[in-house]
Amino acid sequence: MSNNSVLVSRRRMLTAAACLALIAPLAAACGGSGTAAGEGKTLRLWHYEEQGGALDRAWAAAIDEFKKTHPGVKVVFERKTFEQIQQNAGMILNSDSAPDVLEYNKGNATTGLLAKQGLLTDLTPVVKAHGWDRKISENASVTARYDTNGEMGGDKWYGVPNYGEFVLAYYNDDLFKKYGVAKPTDLASFEAALAKFKKAGITPLANAGNEYPASHWLYLLALTKANKTWVDDYQLYKGKTDFHGPEWTWAVTKYKDWLKKGYFDKKDVGLKGADMSEQFVSAKRPIMVSGNWFFGGFTHDIKNFTWSVAPYPGATMTLGSGGNQWVVPTRARNKKLAEDFIDITMSDRVQKLIGENGNVPIAVKPDQISNARSKQLIGAFDRYEHSNGLAFYPDWPVPGYYDAQVAATQNLMNGASTDTVLDELAAPYDKYVSTRH
Incomplete structure (x- = not known):
């Protein structure tokens, strides 16, 4: 991470x-x-x-x-x-x-x-x-x-x-069962699950705007429309990154759409990562998409419901690395x-x-592990690792970029326009890349 x-x-x-x-x-x-x-x-x-x-x-x-x-x-x-x-x-x-x-x-x-x-x-x-x-x-x-x-x-x-470390989906299996929501297998079924939970009066997605979770979501959405060349251009400077291109533009647009529909709660703009995990642990949000670094804590902290993990179904790549x-x-x-x-x-x-x-x-390999839930976790990582699906983290390319990413995502959650958010993401990146050697 x-x-x-x-x-x-x-x-x-x-x-x-x-x-x-x-x-x-x-x-x-x-x-x-x-x-x-x-x-x-x-x-x-x-x-x-x-x-x-x-x-x-x-x-x-x-x-x-x-x-x-x-x-x-x-x-x-x-x-x-x-x-x-x-x-x-x-x-x-x-x-x-x-x-x-x-x-x-x-x-x-x-x-x-x-x-x-x-x-x-x-x-x-x-x-x-x-x-x-x-x-x-x-x-x-x-x-x-x-x-x-x-x-x-x-x-x-x-x-x-x-x-390894990576971002994946955590599901509250009891809430999925209670509200008759099917486990998603692709972006369409993921959005269908979000809509069904919202219709039942539940905000489906755990989130936090005052630290990395919200900006991780934005990058994950961009990966939905990206390929490995796009990742290498962005992370390894192998080509030009266009922040007003289809990947980042779709990510910001989709994020705004999910905010409007109530899949994200705008009030989460001031929350920290620990607050996001508490939303999931307390069963207030049925879905959390974040890092495997929460997995160990959840095995000890979650006592009152059944939960599972799976690859995020909306993209073939995810945030992660060795x-x-x-x-x-x-x-x-x-x-x-x-x-x-x-x-x-x-x-x-x-x-x-x-x-x-x-x-x-x-x-x-996952089949060498006896713990069933750990096998789910390792199996998800194994899938990404061997399909070039680890796309690193959005703040890595530029020194000090983390703060700029958090600020841009908070502005998005507070109603900033798509172009404004994209410009905020682009400015420090383009400046660094133009002078890095």
Whole structure:
């Protein structure tokens, strides 16, 4: 998901006291002499996953396996916060205290930037030697590969993703049954379901205008009329993007139509992503179309109704990508140990753990997972991953574009004209693309 939506929805909010407690050791690490690691004897590992979450459990299992297969090697694991690594990565990785392997965010402004600055190891030979490129689809590996300008989709691997993320549909099965609404299979039946719920007095779609959900919806609607060339032009600058062309124009027009019909509630313009998820959890809205990052929480929070997941039926592509990834700093002292650890995280055993605990493994098939609802989730991702259906996120192409997207969508929800909204989307994008090199 976008950097901002990661911060908002997936990264756990720490109290001020906790943050201060974590900042001190980070600063000490940046200024230290780097004597903690002995060549070939210590693996220094950082990640920022929530304790007890699917990925944390998987990485803990990987650490245990690493210790068994590397007797005599000490593992020094430090759990950082997403914000710590995001804000201080350049300084840390350019010091003698760089870890051997760490989890880092994908994208041009993060992994791409550090790769361009020479702070990350080119993992291409390692990826090919271990066959990781055969386990990760071309579509899911775009955000792991960068060119000399630090732009994704290049020919050199600077990261290795272990999981995927994407936007899909969540359905309240009990409400569908109660009101006799059929599960949609295409855009026409999706709109028919929206109309039937609205006729019964229910606003069908969960939404939030004050963060990413509403702008994610706008991009998803544009994908309804788009193809892969359009996505590559927009995301990878392979061609010109026309914001007044049929894709974006249809998206804004359809969004306005759904607002007028009451499928979206205009009052949602000021809501946050957490408010949107609460609309679904509290059974106030029967449909939520958003990221798989809500899936794990829903398995614990929803007690009073039956729910399911499925690919969004209105488009053959969706927002999504490979997840955050393992990177190896150029100044890492024990790169071979880092390579061995990454290989363990790509094993069937660890990948299955990711899937059974509610996340999306990138290297196992749905039929290898026993949890029925998790199998639905992974099956949906698998469909997109292997049909070039992951179209990334709308704010990725331009630094600072997230705020512009949220503002434009809020203006749309407040009644701005189609041309006004399209102009707001176009201005920062066109300005950046015209000057990016």
